[in-house]
Structures are given as structure tokens and as C-alpha cells.
Amino acid sequence: MTSARVGPVSTPRRRRPSVGDVARVAGVSVGTVSNVLNKPELVSPETRDRVEGAIKELSFVRNGRARQLRQGSSTTVGALLLDIRNPFFTDVARGIEDRLAVDDLTLMLGSSDDDPRRESKFLRLFEEHGVLGLLVVPTTHETKHLAAIQERGVAVVLLDAPPGAAGLSSVWLDDVAGGALAAGHLLEQGHERIVFLNGPHSIRQCQDRREGVDRAVLAVGQDPARVVEEITLPRLDAAAGEAALAAWVAAHGGAAPAAVFCVNDLVAIGVQRALRRAGGFALLSGCAVVGYDDIDIAAELAVPLTSVRQPRHEMGHEAAELLLRQAAGEAEQHTVFQPELVVRASSVPGG
Amino acid sequence: MTSARVGPVSTPRRRRPSVGDVARVAGVSVGTVSNVLNKPELVSPETRDRVEGAIKELSFVRNGRARQLRQGSSTTVGALLLDIRNPFFTDVARGIEDRLAVDDLTLMLGSSDDDPRRESKFLRLFEEHGVLGLLVVPTTHETKHLAAIQERGVAVVLLDAPPGAAGLSSVWLDDVAGGALAAGHLLEQGHERIVFLNGPHSIRQCQDRREGVDRAVLAVGQDPARVVEEITLPRLDAAAGEAALAAWVAAHGGAAPAAVFCVNDLVAIGVQRALRRAGGFALLSGCAVVGYDDIDIAAELAVPLTSVRQPRHEMGHEAAELLLRQAAGEAEQHTVFQPELVVRASSVPGG
DNA sequence: ACCTTGCGAGAAAGCGGTTTCTCGCGGCAC
DNA sequence: GTGCCGCGAGAAACCGCTTTCTCGCAAGGT
Numbered sequence: 001m002t003s004a005r006v007g008p009v010s011t012p013r014r015r016r017p018s019v020g021d022v023a024r025v026a027g028v029s030v031g032t033v034s035n036v037l038n039k040p041e042l043v044s045p046e047t048r049d050r051v052e053g054a055i056k057e058l059s060f061v062r063n064g065r066a067r068q069l070r071q072g073s074s075t076t077v078g079a080l081l082l083d084i085r086n087p088f089f090t091d092v093a094r095g096i097e098d099r100l101a102v103d104d105l106t107l108m109l110g111s112s113d114d115d116p117r118r119e120s121k122f123l124r125l126f127e128e129h130g131v132l133g134l135l136v137v138p139t140t141h142e143t144k145h146l147a148a149i150q151e152r153g154v155a156v157v158l159l160d161a162p163p164g165a166a167g168l169s170s171v172w173l174d175d176v177a178g179g180a181l182a183a184g185h186l187l188e189q190g191h192e193r194i195v196f197l198n199g200p201h202s203i204r205q206c207q208d209r210r211e212g213v214d215r216a217v218l219a220v221g222q223d224p225a226r227v228v229e230e231i232t233l234p235r236l237d238a239a240a241g242e243a244a245l246a247a248w249v250a251a252h253g254g255a256a257p258a259a260v261f262c263v264n265d266l267v268a269i270g271v272q273r274a275l276r277r278a279g280g281f282a283l284l285s286g287c288a289v290v291g292y293d294d295i296d297i298a299a300e301l302a303v304p305l306t307s308v309r310q311p312r313h314e315m316g317h318e319a320a321e322l323l324l325r326q327a328a329g330e331a332e333q334h335t336v337f338q339p340e341l342v343v344r345a346s347s348v349p350g351g
Numbered sequence: 352m353t354s355a356r357v358g359p360v361s362t363p364r365r366r367r368p369s370v371g372d373v374a375r376v377a378g379v380s381v382g383t384v385s386n387v388l389n390k391p392e393l394v395s396p397e398t399r400d401r402v403e404g405a406i407k408e409l410s411f412v413r414n415g416r417a418r419q420l421r422q423g424s425s426t427t428v429g430a431l432l433l434d435i436r437n438p439f440f441t442d443v444a445r446g447i448e449d450r451l452a453v454d455d456l457t458l459m460l461g462s463s464d465d466d467p468r469r470e471s472k473f474l475r476l477f478e479e480h481g482v483l484g485l486l487v488v489p490t491t492h493e494t495k496h497l498a499a500i501q502e503r504g505v506a507v508v509l510l511d512a513p514p515g516a517a518g519l520s521s522v523w524l525d526d527v528a529g530g531a532l533a534a535g536h537l538l539e540q541g542h543e544r545i546v547f548l549n550g551p552h553s554i555r556q557c558q559d560r561r562e563g564v565d566r567a568v569l570a571v572g573q574d575p576a577r578v579v580e581e582i583t584l585p586r587l588d589a590a591a592g593e594a595a596l597a598a599w600v601a602a603h604g605g606a607a608p609a610a611v612f613c614v615n616d617l618v619a620i621g622v623q624r625a626l627r628r629a630g631g632f633a634l635l636s637g638c639a640v641v642g643y644d645d646i647d648i649a650a651e652l653a654v655p656l657t658s659v660r661q662p663r664h665e666m667g668h669e670a671a672e673l674l675l676r677q678a679a680g681e682a683e684q685h686t687v688f689q690p691e692l693v694v695r696a697s698s699v700p701g702g
Numbered sequence: 703a704c705c706t707t708g709c710g711a712g713a714a715a716g717c718g719g720t721t722t723c724t725c726g727c728g729g730c731a732c
Numbered sequence: 733g734t735g736c737c738g739c740g741a742g743a744a745a746c747c748g749c750t751t752t753c754t755c756g757c758a759a760g761g762t
Binding site: 063 | 366412419436457475479499647648653
């Protein structure tokens with residue numbers, strides 16, 4: 001470990017001043033202090049000045065929990081994403097945050113890591129916390145538990161997921177179309193076999209992308225079972241992609257597959273890494289790779305990555321928008337975005 | 352826009368059941384319900400069963416705000432980072448979260464975008480929210496306002512920043528050493544001029560890295576003023592790096608600088624992009640580029656990037672650790688990590 | 703039979719704000 | 733001079749939960 005520690009001195013800890021303290025210093029009642037804070041126009045200028053002076057003097061900061069408890073309101077929304085380290089989700093998160101900032105709301109983030117236990121832990125935490133609403137990338141198809149939360153008065157929007165239980169708004173992207181786009185592109189390039197590094201089908205996106213792949217294969221009159229070799233990854237990051245492809249290469253005497261479709265760009269980056277390690281640039285450039293998400297760095301890689309683009313920021317923004325509407329009592333609403341194929345060197349011969 | 356909307360149906364909204372409701376259904380007092388929730392061993396099994404039945408029946412979820420208000424405790428900590436989209440910060444955030452999860456605490460994240468106004472807005476929000484503690488990447492050298500917050504009873508730890516006002520713990524990395532490492536490496540490669548794409552010196556890290564660069568230059572008996580050409584970027588992302596380097600190339604008749612040191616990897620990625628666009632792979636491979644942070648994808652770029660590595664996850668973890676200690680009344684403490692140079696193709700001739 | 707224990711449950715007082723209701727007081731019309 | 737109105741400030745209830753304190757009651761000891 002390359003670190004060092006130093007440090008003496010102790011830290012004081014005092015009770016925070018309350019409206020009562022402010023009232024005492026200003027020589028008014030607590031109700032008046034509250035009025036200064038919330039409805040200054042109801043208070044005479046002199047009194048207001050005295051109170052504001054006292055607030056400064058004590059450096060009073062009001063207790064938002066008590067405030068919200070009384071008002072029954074809330075200013076935070078919770079978002080439960082699959083993995084905050086995945087650039088796809090941070091871009092989505094930023095989209096959410098940007099929309100919330102307009103209304104002076106703040107965001108609590110959690111990563112479920114696609115683990116239902118972590119998901120339910122965070123959901124409970126958020127709900128107890130009294131969030132205004134919840135944006136959830138669900139870990140399973142089953143969304144009844146989310147509908148139940150909404151029944152209890154917390155607006156819930158499904159994020160990166162199709163419409164689920166009745167009453168829940170949703171924002172997602174047509175992953176069947178996305179999968180078809182990717183596979184169609186590879187087939188067009190003349191590939192007859194496609195290795196598909198996918199996540200478990202319990203993840204909706206993974207299942208849908210597979211369905212899209214199958215449709216594309218059927219569309220050219222081929223048999224998916226013969227064309228597609230699907231490998232299920234335990235996790236959807238670069239390390240998992242690298243391991244899976246290294247195993248494939250090892251199992252095929254050092255040869256690379258002709259075409260690989262990866263369930264996301266991180267996995268694709270891992271695949272490229274595995275190819276480079278196994279056979280250098282030659283192997284790498286002989287293998288067509290397509291990713292998914294089109295994260296910012298996809299274009300900057302050793303071999304720029306062909307990818308299926310999702311409007312990440314916009315998806316987050318729209319999800320927050322729907323959440324606020326739903327919280328305002330509007331009806332549920334479903335927005336579906338369309339994917340777009342971005343072709344780069346990783347999938348075309350001259351790359 | 353590639354999206355569509357649909358949706359009818361209305362959303363109900365009911366008052367959440369309270370302990371009082373549970374008590375009524377179970378035929379006990381609210382105090383007993385509370386005891387079932389918090390000290391089940393004090394309640395007789397039959398009563399406990401009745402209460403738990405009522406909780407299930409009403410699907411009661413306790414109101415954490417009221418709970419924390421009464422207890423005076425809190426289970427969330429706030430972290431104010433510069434930009435959540437920068438992988439450096441998400442890795443730090445993940446380190447924080449991993450440490451907090453051990454104690455069942457949750458994280459609220461905010462991005463200040465290096466804007467003091469956004470910073471103070473978030474600080475107020477967090478403080479009103481009653482967070483247990485605050486991890487802050489400060490936007491200025493001035494940390495008195497943070498010390499003032501700690502005076503009011505919220506533990507504060509400076510993150511990615513050197514010790515500031517008395518009483519505040521801190522976790523940072525020796526950026527002077529980091530800057531020296533990068534510049535020393537470029538000088539060793541025989542470069543006599545270094546273009547340094549830096550952020551404004553009002554950002555401590557930027558100032559320190561510059562100082563490190565100067566020291567390295569002085570160490571080989573050269574004059575920093577002659578060797579280093581520093582360009583100040585308005586933002587520290589890929590777009591800013593690309594724009595700055597494109598301008599440099601344009602101003603030098605299409606020639607690339609021999610050596611570029613970038614204040615972070617995103618900027619370096621932008622630089623590589625600019626070089627590729629201006630002169631293709633030839634120009635790119637003729638220019639030595641060094642980045643900072645060593646984010647995960649640095650190794651996967653078209654030209655793998657030499658970078659100064661920071662232990663991101665560990666820094667976040669340690670910051671959370673210090674925060675919890677400080678919140679527990681322990682004395683302030685300062686941890687400083689050491690950077691490490693990771694040499695890749697982007698800075699060495701044979702790359 | 704009587705007094706002490708001790709256990710389990712209820713009543714009530716907060717936590718720190720907001721909000722409603724009441725009330726005193728000065729100004730104004732009659 | 734009396735009555736009314738309205739403004740500004742205070743008193744008190746309340747949000748939902750925890751926690752302390754009290755008390756009834758059954759068991760156990762003598």
C-alpha cells in the first residue's frame with residue numbers, strides 16, 4: 001500500500017440549533033421563525049430582520065427531516081441501477097439528475113448488481129427514507145413488488161425495462177430491434193456463424209436482444225440454432241468478456257470466431273483484449289465485433305467499436321420526467337426509444 | 352427523436368399506514384408496535400405475532416424520517432464529486448459505497464461540475480437532509496465553509512484534496528509526485544518540449560500537477576518556462592482536450608507536438624482523437640501522450656495510454672472509513688496515496 | 703394470606719419543524 | 733365614544749416514530 005497516515009486533534013460535536021433556539025435569540029415564537037423561513041411576506045420587516053439576524057448568528061440550518069415529516073413531502077428520488085461503474089448507467093444517471101435539478105430535487109443512487117437481494121434491500125431503504133419516487137432498473141421480469149410500492153404512495157418508473165405491472169410508467173429501448181440491428185449487420189457482412197456473448201435470460205434486455213438476433217437470422221432464411229452460438233456470462237463487464245472469449249479461443253485451437261456480438265460495450269472491450277492477448281493485432285482484426293450501448297469511448301478503442309447506440313442521457317431525462325408526472329398524479333405512460341447502429345472498424349473488413 | 356408514447360389509466364394515492372394503524376389492527380398500543388420493530392425480545396410471542404400479522408396485512412413500511420428524527424441518527428452520507436460521468440469519480444464512488452454497505456449506510460451523490468454555486472447548493476441540501484457525514488471534492492482551496500458544516504455536527508472529509516481547514520480529515524493523492532512522474536518520463540524519452548493540457552490552477556490538483564512537472568524539469572537542469580507550454584482547458588473532458596489540441600495543430604501548420612501531458616485520461620482521449628482526425632495514425636503515433644488517472648479503458652485505446660495511476664476504489668473506501676471514524680468522534684486523520692506511472696505505447700517510440 | 707418481584711403493555715413526552723387558530727392591538731368608519 | 737376590521741405574533745396541535753415511565757397482574761417466597 002502506498003499510503004501514509006497522520007493526525008491528532010479532536011472533533012467537537014454540538015447539538016444543531018433548532019427553530020426554538022432561533023426564536024429565543026430573536027425574542028419571537030417558533031411559529032414566527034417558521035414564517036420567516038417559508039412565508040416571509042407574512043412577517044413585518046423589523047421582526048424578519050431580527051429573526052434573520054438570529055439565524056445568521058447561530059448559523060441555523062433547518063432540519064429537512066422534520067420539515068418533510070410535517071409536510072409529508074419529499075425532495076429526493078431514488079434510482080436503482082444495475083451497476084454505477086458502467087458508463088451506460090452513469091450517463092443515464094446524469095440525465096436523471098439534470099431533469100431533477102430543474103425542480104431542485106436530489107438523487108440517491110444505488111447499484112443492485114443485478115442481485116435481487118441487493119435490489120430489495122435498496123428498495124426498502126429508499127422507501128423507508130420516504131423518497132418522492134423511485135426509478136428502477138428491475139432485476140427480474142416480475143414487477144409486482146414495485147407496483148406494491150407504488151400502491152403505498154411512492155411513484156415508481158421502470159427504467160430500461162418494458163411496461164410491467166399495471167400502473168407503472170416505463171422508459172426503455174426496443175432491445176429486440178437492437179439485437180436484430182447488430183446481428184443483421186454481421187450477417188450482411190457475410191458471416192455465417194455468430195458468437196453471442198450474452199447475459200442470463202433472466203435479464204430482460206438479454207432475452208430481448210437474443211430474440212432480435214434470432215429474428216435477423218430468420219429474416220435471411222437461416223436457422224438460429226445453427227448460426228448463433230450463445231455464451232452466457234456471469235457478469236456483464238470487461239473481465240467477464242475477456243474470460244469468455246479467451247476460453248473460446250483456447251477451445252478452438254487458438255482460432256478466433258469470425259463474428260462476435262456482445263451484450264454491451266464493456267464486454268466487447270474485454271473481447272478485444274482477449275483477442276489481442278491471444279493473437280495480437282492479426283487475430284483482433286480478423287474478428288468482427290459488435291457491442292451495445294455505444295458508450296463514449298467505443299469510438300476511441302484500438303479498433304473502434306461498432307455498436308448499437310442507446311440515447312442514454314435522454315432515457316434518464318425522460319424517466320425522471322415521467323416520474324415527476326406520475327408523482328403529480330398523472331396517468332402512467334410508456335416511452336420506448338429506438339436503437340441505432342453505429343458502424344465502425346471493428347466489424348468491417350477494411351477496418 | 353426516435354421515441355413514442357402511450358398510456359391511459361390513473362394512479363391512486365393513499366396515506367401510508369403508520370404505527371398507529373398497525374396498533375389499531377393488532378389491538379395493541381403504538382409503543383408495543385415500536386417494540387416489535389426494534390426490540391422484539393421485549394414482547395411476548397403471541398403479541399409479537401399479532402403485530403407482525405398486522406404489519407403484513409397493511410404492508411406497513413416504517414417512516415425512516417420520523418424514526419431518524421426521534422433518534423437523532425442518520426443512515427445516509429452525502430458525497431459531492433466533480434463529475435459523476437468521469438470514470439475516476441465513479442470508481443471512487445463505488446469504493447465509498449462498498450465501505451458504507453458494511454455498516455448498512457447509503458450514499459447520496461451529487462456532481463458539483465466544479466461550480467462553487469452548485470457545490471453550495473448541494474451542501475445545503477445534504478445538510479438539511481441530515482446526512483451523517485459528507486465527502487467532498489472541494490471546488491476551491493477555501494475549506495472554511497466545510498469546517499463550519501462540521502462545527503454544526505456533520506462529519507466532513509475532504510476527498511481528493513490535501514488537508515484543509517483544521518478538523519477536517521482528508522484523503523488525497525500526491526499530485527506533485529504524479530505530475531513529476533509524468534513529466535520525468537517524457538523527459539527521459541528525450542523530449543525537450545512538453546505541451547501540458549491542464550485545468551485552471553484554481554483547482555488544486557491542476558496546480559499541484561504543474562508544480563510536479565516543474566520539479567521534474569528542474570531536476571534535469573532545464574528551465575520550466577522554456578520546456579513547458581501549458582494550455583488551460585475550460586473543462587476537463589474529452590471534448591475540451593480534442594478542441595485544444597486541434598487548435599494547437601492548426602496553429603503549427605498541421606504539426607503535432609512531440610510530447611503532451613494531459614491532466615486526465617479523458618482529456619488524453621480527446622487529444623488522441625484530435626491527432627487522428629488531423630493526421631491519421633502517423634501523426635498520432637509520432638506524438639507521445641501521457642494521461643492521468645489510469646481509468647480502466649486507458650489500456651484499451653487505439654494507442655494504449657501511458658498514465659499516472661491513482662488507486663481510485665481504495666481512495667473512496669478510505670475516505671468513507673475516515674468519515675465513519677470522524678463521525679464516531681475520532682480525531683481527524685489524513686491519508687495520502689502515492690501515484691504510480693503505468694507506461695504504455697502512447698509514450699514510447701516502439702509503441 | 704401478604705408482600706415482593708418482574709414481566710409485558712399502555713400512556714405520554716418528546717424529536718424539530720409547519721400550520722392552524724386565537725388573540726391583542728391600532729386604525730377606521732359610524 | 734363605540735364597534736369592527738385586519739394585521740402580526742404567539743400558543744398549541746400535529747407529522748410518525750422512539751423511549752421512558754407507570755401500572756396491572758400473575759408468580760414466587762415466607
